[in-house]
Amino acid sequence: MAPKSVFYSLFASLSLALAAATPEPDFETIVVGGGPAGLSALSGLSRVRRSAALFDSHEYRNDPTRNMHDVIGNDGTVPSEFRGLARDQITANYNETATFIDQKIQSIEPVSIPKDGDATDTLFKATDATGKEYYAKKVVLATGMIDILPNTPGLEEAWGKGVYWCPWCDGFEHRDQPFGVLGPLPDSLASVNEIWTLNKDIVVYLNGTQTPEAEAAIAKKNPNWRKQFDKYGVRIDNRVIASFERLQDGNTNKDNHGRQFDIFRIHFVDGSHEDRNAFITNYPSAQRSDLPDRLGLAMIDGKIDAQSNPGMRTTLPGVFAIGDCNSDGSTNVPHAMFSGKRAAVFLHVELAKEEANHSISKRNLPSRRVMEREAERAMGNDLEEAWNKARGL
Numbered sequence: 001m002a003p004k005s006v007f008y009s010l011f012a013s014l015s016l017a018l019a020a021a022t023p024e025p026d027f028e029t030i031v032v033g034g035g036p037a038g039l040s041a042l043s044g045l046s047r048v049r050r051s052a053a054l055f056d057s058h059e060y061r062n063d064p065t066r067n068m069h070d071v072i073g074n075d076g077t078v079p080s081e082f083r084g085l086a087r088d089q090i091t092a093n094y095n096e097t098a099t100f101i102d103q104k105i106q107s108i109e110p111v112s113i114p115k116d117g118d119a120t121d122t123l124f125k126a127t128d129a130t131g132k133e134y135y136a137k138k139v140v141l142a143t144g145m146i147d148i149l150p151n152t153p154g155l156e157e158a159w160g161k162g163v164y165w166c167p168w169c170d171g172f173e174h175r176d177q178p179f180g181v182l183g184p185l186p187d188s189l190a191s192v193n194e195i196w197t198l199n200k201d202i203v204v205y206l207n208g209t210q211t212p213e214a215e216a217a218i219a220k221k222n223p224n225w226r227k228q229f230d231k232y233g234v235r236i237d238n239r240v241i242a243s244f245e246r247l248q249d250g251n252t253n254k255d256n257h258g259r260q261f262d263i264f265r266i267h268f269v270d271g272s273h274e275d276r277n278a279f280i281t282n283y284p285s286a287q288r289s290d291l292p293d294r295l296g297l298a299m300i301d302g303k304i305d306a307q308s309n310p311g312m313r314t315t316l317p318g319v320f321a322i323g324d325c326n327s328d329g330s331t332n333v334p335h336a337m338f339s340g341k342r343a344a345v346f347l348h349v350e351l352a353k354e355e356a357n358h359s360i361s362k363r364n365l366p367s368r369r370v371m372e373r374e375a376e377r378a379m380g381n382d383l384e385e386a387w388n389k390a391r392g393l
Helices: 004-021 036-046 079-094 167-174 185-195 212-221 225-232 333-363 368-391
Strands: 027-032 052-055 098-101 105-112 123-128 133-141 145-147 179-182 202-205 235-237 241-248 263-268 273-276 278-281 285-287 319-321
Touching: 027 036, 027 105, 027 123, 036 052, 036 079, 036 098, 036 333, 079 098, 133 333, 167 185, 167 278, 179 185, 185 202, 185 212, 185 225, 185 278, 212 225, 319 333
Parallel strands: 027 052, 027 133, 052 098, 133 319, 179 202, 179 278, 202 235
Antiparallel strands: 105 123, 123 133, 145 285, 241 263, 263 273
8 A cells, every 4th residue: 555645745736736726816805996986995995904906997987077076075176186185095094905006907707706696715817908917806896887978069078067967966066057958858857856956947958859759758757747847947949959069168167156157059950059058968878897797797777786785795796886887876976985985894894704714614624633534535546546556566
């Protein structure tokens, strides 16, 4: 019979080979996206000394916006200045565990995903735009959304600068001004309800889309929509829009009460025109990144499902979704930051439970003699026969 030491050496070699097949994580967590949600997640993880890398492609939904609003302590801050200050603070305070990598993540692949929805011991490989690979136990997607604007000339240039989609973000600065609502009729009622306390002179511009089908759709939401429009003095304009022309920039035309006075001229295809100070829009949005689709994450109305599981978890164990890209309604800076902090808390606890389980398992290892007997049993007669063949017996 072959010496036991040979069996143990073979057994150890097999164990090492299996261990080598699973790469060591570069970070405990990879955060994809450098907006308020991603920054909040990185800060939350850093506060409990979790190693994390934030990958920033420098693509931000609110980049065109002049100022952030309704962000306590940062009301009126320029988005880029807010992000820069956040990065500086995280780097200064948590440089032992927090890493910023200014690259776009091109792909994420699960390396190890437990069965039955268990999130224990997950591992992912992320590849950036340069082809460099990184491994992490968990992934936080803060990849954001993009707004799909019509190709009407002048509209994209006005986006975030007098033309916006969130009344809480930009509406107060354009209060008590001649106002327009852009988008399909069925969505216009919600916009009117949202901005009614801010603006009284309201025109809904339907751009030639007012049809019996559109009227039936809005009537399904509220059969009294016409009466409400009449009561509020809302006018419907179905002329087809040719272009938007900026006549005045609200960034340089302000008053002492925070109002921004933009002026736009709407040119219609029939040759007529009309002036308005600001607009709220009802245009669709889409995932900025294809990572959710490639990871096979469940979606709710085009957003990553982060509601079926607690703590901003997605339907793929080990992956979290925060900010605009998820389904919990994080469509403003404070909510996006909340979602990042919430994910960081749940992720930290998830990792802590894994570490506790591993620690207990190590303390409960059997004695060396028991392990030797188990090794002999596991190897069985096959290895004995192979050993004899090698010896020429």
